[in-house]
Amino acid sequence: MFMTKVLIVGATSAIAHETAKLLAKDGAEFFLVGRTADKLEAVENDLKVRGAKKVESLLLDINDFSRHQELVDKAIASLGGLDTVLIAHGTLPDQRAIEQDVAASLREFNNNCTSAISLLTILANYFEKQKRGVIGVISSVAGDRGRQSNYVYGAAKGGLNVFLQGLRNRLAASRVAVVTIKPGFVDTPMTAHLKKGPLFASAEKVGGDVYKAMKKGQDVLYTPWFWRGVMLIIKSVPEAVFKKLKL
């Protein structure tokens, strides 16, 4: 895949930034979207030093769906087209806390699923017409099966996974690659409050995997690789047993 005109949504996320560093080294041009001005500026400067030909950005709260068309139009106008999209925004809620709060549950669902569906609906039409390009979306292994400790996040990522399957199926005819990215535990600011174990991977490692998978136009990426096996086992446990587990 050619990855030269790159839109990144959630550009200040650690995984997105690590992926972008590799694209910058190749001399890509970027349009970055994020919601915190100083972080966005920091990433912008970093990518310029690392070799990006051009970096522009837009400050936006991704739950403001009414601005999604504007976001896509601005990105295309800024870069003179688009061949690569990486959707990387997301939040990890405290499951126990949001169980008591309908509004918070729905907001988390929007952050992690609906907002991406809205954006991808607009982007898909552009890519379908253009008949080339790659769309990478950072989902999670948590979307593979619902667990009591994390099921609102899991449901959002699961919804996203099915949406991406369908989108991949639709865009295959237009030779547009849709890459579902399923990281396991990654050592990032999003997980800073969690106790780290040996299953945690660095954002640098995961970002490198994302870069390679998007370059190849791979369908589904588990990163690090062993999560494919781990999730295969988790998915194969019968529900009658699974529901009694503390997961």
Added chain:
Amino acid sequence: MRRYESWGRYPSIKPENVKPVYWQKDLTELKETNQTVLPYGLGRSYGDSCRNDGGILLDTSGLNRFICFDENTGVIRCEAGVSLAEILEVVVPRGWFLPVTPGTKYVTVGGAIANDVHGKNHHRNGTFGCHVTCFELLRSDGQKLFCSPEKNRNFFRATIGGLGLTGVILWAEFKLKPIQNSFIDVEEIRFSNLDEFFEITAQSDQGFEYTVSWVDCLAKGKELGRGVFMRGNNNPSKFLSSAASNKQLPFSVPLDAPEFLLNNLTMKAFNTAFYSIHFKKVRYKTVPYDPYFYPLDFIDRWNKLYGKRGFLQYQFVVPFDNNNYAIREVLSRIANSGGGSFLAVLKAFGNVESPGILSFPRPGVTLALDFAYHGEKTLKMLEEFDQIVFESGGAIYPAKDARMSAASFERSFPKWQEFQQYIDPKFSSSFWRRVTDPLKGAD
């Protein structure tokens, strides 16, 4: 998963209370904490200067973004957690190189400043701190100090070589040096004793940017201090490539090696082989910068070769004198004890003065050694070395130390009290408490 050990792994690990720092805002709570804090980058300090037992380590390796780089002037500004490896990857293909580099590229810019690191070109270009133009220092009360040789000059001087105790360096700016390509022209000269070493040093300091020697510390008598002198310059040809080197580490030590691996026999075999390979008096070669500057970086986590016991580095500097008593005495004691150092590195420092109050390098000769930790025996031997070093008016390097006494520290750094007033009240380290608490008690 990160381990938060020191590189020498002695004293051995206790679990640390670690706070990861990804953005400046992660540091806003410093005011509220009632424990002491210490910045921790990539953990390449050998002893306890990167440890803060009972307190909090601020893992600042997440502050790793570049801010700007002027390809015309070679001035680069980046957050303090950026590693020298990352800088090389960005700047070498564009014709620039680090002004000063230590023997590993896996250190952060913040760590390079805090230890005011030196390299093979100290005789010409001084320490890393000599090339720093400015940085921003965050104090625990939330104050941000812009420090340069003109502004907040005292904090500038205290932070360079300040062992991370003056606050968190948020970003730093320094000047790179121009290169034509990424290769180094090297001459390796075998010398058969210390006198020859000093002769070659005298001949090389003018014509060679980089000088360093490996010494066979098992050789005795007339051969005492024999070794290989490695001197080099950046290759001047415009026609060689400056492609960045491969950042993957080819070898890694996955587990603690059994403790018998580095024993006297393997040490003798290695030292004899190294000396004998250089069968000709002089060898010339042109090599990429990576194997020249960072030979040990090719073995990821080589410190585990010493096994669980860990090891001690010992580096000192002594002023030049007529018979180089201290170097001779230390080398002959090691040779006679038979418990040699696997790697012994000898280099002459120059007289370029660093701005750092607590900077280690000073004009003279420096010798770096490493010893597997064999309990009291090792500590006692190093205690004896201290005496020899101080008789010659020398000093010991804190970044590599895990055992020097408070008295030794004071003799190495007589200006420590001047430095002390710039320490942030919330910042401390295991090293600092070890070497200064007894001194304060004596007041």
